[in-house]
Amino acid sequence: MTIIPNLNIVPFVSVDHMMKLVLRVGIDTFLRELADVVEEDFRRWESFDKTPRIASHSQEGVIELMPTSDGTLYGFKYVNGHPKNMKEGRQTVTAFGVLSDVGNGYPLLLTEMTILTALRTAATSAVAAKHLARKNARSMAIIGNGAQSEFQARAFKAILGIDTVRLFDIDRTASEKCARNLAGQGFTIEICDSAQSAVEGADIITTVTADKQYATILTDNMVGPGIHINAVGGDCPGKTELHRDILLRSDIFVEYPPQTRIEGEIQQLPEDYPVTELWQVISGEKHGRVNDRQITLFDSVGFATEDFSALRYVRSKLAATGLYTELDLLADPDEPRDLFGMLLRCEATLA
């Protein structure tokens, strides 16, 4: 029996460390590198063990577990979605995650994922748009200017070169907050009075609203030819953002159909409505955008592999930055069968 020291320790990335890590790497570089890892994992989609997330729904919201594995690493994210939280001073979405070694089941990393999820969602949106939006896209409407909006803007700028954002939120102070946070970062920013006005002239429309209901953020007349729609907010049963007619005019791209059919915009469509899986586009198996008049829709709900990508990216940064602490999470008696003896020895030290 080999005794390996510190088997009890799991590296932990706190919120504070995550912020410092993102800033140390640089927000744009972080988004670009994370997008590369997300894309790499989409390209090897078939090597993942996939399952729709396990949701526990309540009247106020949902708590979900999102596990996946590539046979070498296992990752899962805990994430909640509680729209009413904002009114109480809490986040609508908070998250944390764990990456583990499949070979022995021991966790390798525990990390906050509220900030990390915001980054991975934005990075994934940008990866999809890289394959689905018109190559010359420069302007993006962002409908819904909550916690995710700036991350979307920054990712689309870093990865696609989007330099104009047109903001709309039913609460104008949210748009003002978003504009303030994006100021001085090379964007042309316009706050708009309506969704209709925000989408005028936009090459890409990102919808990222938070209400848990069937909403119609976009109606059919608002979507012209050549648009790419990045639909991020409609992501659970009973929560959609787009009018059904838009879906019927669009070519629809999704992450994992069994999950998206339950949670995405396409919950409004028949179960067998044709959609294309994003990984097939990324791996070159299927076409993404084929012409400049086509309407493309990324019906994004967020999938476990994206969190897996984020976890393994963060883990790759730990050794060089040291931005983590050590958590005494795993019982590690010197003799593995002697768990009870460890308790007795602890008692002896206290006596």
Next chain:
Amino acid sequence: MTIIPNLNIVPFVSVDHMMKLVLRVGIDTFLRELADVVEEDFRRWESFDKTPRIASHSQEGVIELMPTSDGTLYGFKYVNGHPKNMKEGRQTVTAFGVLSDVGNGYPLLLTEMTILTALRTAATSAVAAKHLARKNARSMAIIGNGAQSEFQARAFKAILGIDTVRLFDIDRTASEKCARNLAGQGFTIEICDSAQSAVEGADIITTVTADKQYATILTDNMVGPGIHINAVGGDCPGKTELHRDILLRSDIFVEYPPQTRIEGEIQQLPEDYPVTELWQVISGEKHGRVNDRQITLFDSVGFATEDFSALRYVRSKLAATGLYTELDLLADPDEPRDLFGMLLRCEATLA
């Protein structure tokens, strides 16, 4: 908007704190109180949202997530099972868990659960035996003397008054370790040379071996009338401990049939083979033991509600003991929609 301070903080119980908590409360009291909470939650079984655990199997073992909710609290456990770990100086089973507020999705507690699982498994076994073993039971055979064995002995002593344990393991040093750890605690202890010899005269047989295979720890001739079998080790597909003939002679009690039929001893039986749910016995809906010649079998695999009970029990002890640390796990910007602004403000403090 109300600003609640320290929304970012989640209480964390490390391995060290868990050991100190168990010792502060006292091992016997901890097991008794935990058994009471487990029993209380079994009694209100129908108020739980139940699902079989979500398992990710690999050649070396399994990683599982075990969520459940009573509508007010949500709990889940991460647990692995890797029999080969022991040879590498690691635990076969390690675990951690989280308890959350269903109303807002925020975690209330993150805790090690390797030690806590050992305690809750033993407490649950004792709760089942309280309802299923003969009232005058005093002697228990323990086949398999690994990490769980002493916890079983202590729980059965604290809750049922078992004072004699007869130990057998294919590795005699494991039995010696178990005997050493139980010395001076009021037990009569005998180390036996075979399973056959260990079960002689025992009122209860606990099987708690770790090999991931169809094994036959007990054969039919070894089980006499009136015995209660507490089968703990057979707990995943392809891993059983009892000869099928024993099952056919026993009245079988299980936690959650959809999970036990996949993972328990009864995976050897037809899908519709009659079993009784433990909660029905505890709540008085069904009979447990009805006479002194009946063979009762608790086909235990471990269920999410038991971990939930353990999490809420540990949480109830935190305020009085202070045996936890504060983990900066949740991003908590002053304005909840301003997650990106929090990043920018962090940048400003670093500049």
